[in-house]
Amino acid sequence: MKAFNYHSASSVKEATKLASSNSAYLSGGMTMIPSMKMRLANYKDVIDVKKIKDLHGIKVTSKSVVIGAATKHADVANSKEVQKAIPSLSSLASRIGDAQVRNRGTLGGSIANNDPTACYPSACLALNAIIHTSDRKIEAEKFFKGMFETALKKGELITAVEFQIPEKSHYFKFPNPASRYAMVGVYVAKHKSGVHVAITGAQSVVYREKNMEKALNDNFSASALNGISIDTSELNSDIHASAEYRASLILSSAKKAVEHCK
Ligand SMILES: Cc1cc2nc3c(=O)[nH]c(=O)nc-3n(C[C@H](O)[C@H](O)[C@H](O)COP(=O)(O)OP(=O)(O)OC[C@H]3O[C@@H](n4cnc5c(N)ncnc54)[C@H](O)[C@@H]3O)c2cc1C
Incomplete structure (x- = not known):
C-alpha cells in the first residue's frame, strides 16, 4: 500500500471540503482497503466518513425507507422497521457476503462501488430509489452508469438512499x-x-x-x-x-x- 493522508470527517461539509481530484471517501473499507493494498488504487487523501452522524440511521415513513449511507449491512438486516416495511430489503442485506463483511460494509460504499455482481444496486432499481448526495438527489435509473461507474461527480458524497415501499x-x-x-x-x-x-x-x-x-x-x-x-x-x-x-x-x-x- 502506498502512503496516504488519513482524515476522519465529522460532518458532510468537512468531508466534501477535504475532497480533491486525488482523494477518496472511506466507508466500510471492504473494497477500498484491499484495492489499495494490491495497488489497484491509490489516493493522496483518504477521507473516512464513518463518524459522520448524518450518514447513519434508518427512517421509515408510510411511503419510503430512508437509510443513511454509512449504515452497515448488518444494521439493515437486523432492523425491525425495515423487516416490516420492505422484508425483501432486510433479507437482501442479511445475505451479503459473510458476517464480517456485513458488520463493516455499508450501503453507500456498495452503491458507490457499483460492482456488477453486488446486491444493493438491484434493490435501488426495483424499489425506485432516490440517491441523496451532498449536492443533489439522483434517481436510481440515472445513477448506475456502467461497470464500477456511477453518476457521482468527483468529491460528491452519498448521504442516504430512499427506497419506495412496494406492495x-x-x-x-x-x-x-x-x-x-x-x-x-x-x-x-x-x-x-x-x-x-x-x-x-x-x-x-x-x-x-x-x-x-x-x-x-x-x-x-x-x-x-x-x-x-x-x-x-x-x-x-x-x-x-x-x-x-x-x-x-x-x-x-x-x-x-x-x-x-x-
Ligand atoms: C468477501 C466479500 C464478499 C462480499 N459479498 C457481497 C455480496 O454478496 N453482495 C454484495 O452486494 N456485496 C458484497 N460485498 C461487497 C461489500 O458488501 C461492500 O458493500 C462493498 O465492499 C463496499 O462497501 P464499503 O462500505 O466497504 O465501501 P468502501 O470499501 O469503503 O468504499 C468502496 C467505494 O465507495 C466509495 N464510497 C464509500 N462510501 C461513499 C459515500 N458515502 N459516497 C461516495 N462514495 C463512497 C469509496 O471511495 C470507494 O470508491 C462483498 C465484499 C467482500 C470483501
Whole structure:
C-alpha cells in the first residue's frame, strides 16, 4: 500500500471540503482497503466518513425507507422497521457476503462501488430509489452508469438512499459459493404504478428486464414468465457461468422471486 493522508470527517461539509481530484471517501473499507493494498488504487487523501452522524440511521415513513449511507449491512438486516416495511430489503442485506463483511460494509460504499455482481444496486432499481448526495438527489435509473461507474461527480458524497415501499417484493440470489456475490440476482417489486424486475450479476451493470415487467404487469404470476426468451448477447460469460447458463438462471430466479413475493 502506498502512503496516504488519513482524515476522519465529522460532518458532510468537512468531508466534501477535504475532497480533491486525488482523494477518496472511506466507508466500510471492504473494497477500498484491499484495492489499495494490491495497488489497484491509490489516493493522496483518504477521507473516512464513518463518524459522520448524518450518514447513519434508518427512517421509515408510510411511503419510503430512508437509510443513511454509512449504515452497515448488518444494521439493515437486523432492523425491525425495515423487516416490516420492505422484508425483501432486510433479507437482501442479511445475505451479503459473510458476517464480517456485513458488520463493516455499508450501503453507500456498495452503491458507490457499483460492482456488477453486488446486491444493493438491484434493490435501488426495483424499489425506485432516490440517491441523496451532498449536492443533489439522483434517481436510481440515472445513477448506475456502467461497470464500477456511477453518476457521482468527483468529491460528491452519498448521504442516504430512499427506497419506495412496494406492495410486495422479493430478491432471489443465486450466490457464488465462495464470495456470496450474485452470479445472478433478481429483485422483483410490485408497485401500484407497475412491476419492476432488476437483474444483477448477469451483465456489466445492473439493469431492468422490460419483457418480464410487461408480462408481470399483465399477469403477476410465475407462469406469466414461461416462454420469455433472454437475449444472451450482453450477458457475462466467465469461469463461473456461461452466458447461456446465466440466461437460464435469470428465468428460474425471476420465477422464484415472483413466487416468494410478500
Ligand atoms: C468477501 C466479500 C464478499 C462480499 N459479498 C457481497 C455480496 O454478496 N453482495 C454484495 O452486494 N456485496 C458484497 N460485498 C461487497 C461489500 O458488501 C461492500 O458493500 C462493498 O465492499 C463496499 O462497501 P464499503 O462500505 O466497504 O465501501 P468502501 O470499501 O469503503 O468504499 C468502496 C467505494 O465507495 C466509495 N464510497 C464509500 N462510501 C461513499 C459515500 N458515502 N459516497 C461516495 N462514495 C463512497 C469509496 O471511495 C470507494 O470508491 C462483498 C465484499 C467482500 C470483501
